[in-house]
């Protein structure tokens with residue numbers, strides 16, 4: 514948790530006027546529409562929205578993996594990441610200032626790397642640590658994510674889903690990033706592992722790291738975020754303290770999300786209420 518009032522610290526992430534489109538001419542499609550938000554050190558912010566609302570495109574824009582439209586601005590630790598040359602982009606990624614964890618660690622981990630190699634790789638890529646110190650850094654990180662050190666020599670295929678996600682989290686944290694993006698980090702896990710990984714992420718929060726927690730499920734972000742942004746068709750339709758979003762959602766789409774989240778409300782809204790909210794969203 515932050516030790517000082519958040520407003521005293523400079524934001525780690527500042528997104529302003531973010532627009533992203535794909536395709537050209539008649540096939541041009543606006544995916545992200547004028548999105549802006551900030552995350553300060555120690556703050557954990559949720560980004561929720563249904564499939565296709567543009568959550569991953571925002572994450573990819575922050576990581577410099579997508580080219581946003583002219584006029585967009587994304588500052589990570591004060592550095593503009595929109596419009597970087599290929600070289601500058603590569604060195605930004607290698608710096609490890611912003612790290613990410615994806616939904617499916619089976620895809621994000623190299624199948625031919627042992628656990629130890631996977632976790633060490635970002636440090637070796639950054640290249641500012643003596644090889645002799647790498648093993649010790651990996652061991653410390655493995656401890657931090659409560660992974661059994663006996664697994665260091667295993668390959669991803671020999672691990673459970675929960676263990677793989679712990680490896681992905683250790684790999685992301687080893688460069689001590691200022692910004693950590695978690696894109697659906699528990700969606701591929703069974704419910705027992707989901708709870709354990711959410712607990713781990715809650716425990717790993719620190720006053721230095723800004724976290725962006727992406728999910729289609731408000732229930733997953735509710736326990737470990739301070740604020741939540743609600744994305745609907747590429748636009749932020751509501752932003753508020755997470756407790757406020759959960760207990761008193763304002764926008765019809767947010768009300769629909771809250772009412773449909775089994776872990777929050779038991780998925781309690783009935784069909785008629787759902788239809789009403791949908792009608793408010795799409796007035797004819």
Ligand SMILES: Nc1ncnc2c1ncn2[C@@H]1O[C@H](COP(=O)(O)OP(=O)(O)OP(=O)(O)O)[C@@H](O)[C@H]1O
Pocket residue numbers: 535536544562563564565566567568569570571729
């Ligand atoms: N490279 C691309 N070219 C064209 N369209 C794309 C590209 N990447 C994403 N899209 C489209 O942009 C929209 C938003 O996709 P995005 O993956 O950001 O959504 P999402 O909210 O993360 O969804 P999900 O929860 O399913 O991952 C989708 O309609 C998708 O098809």
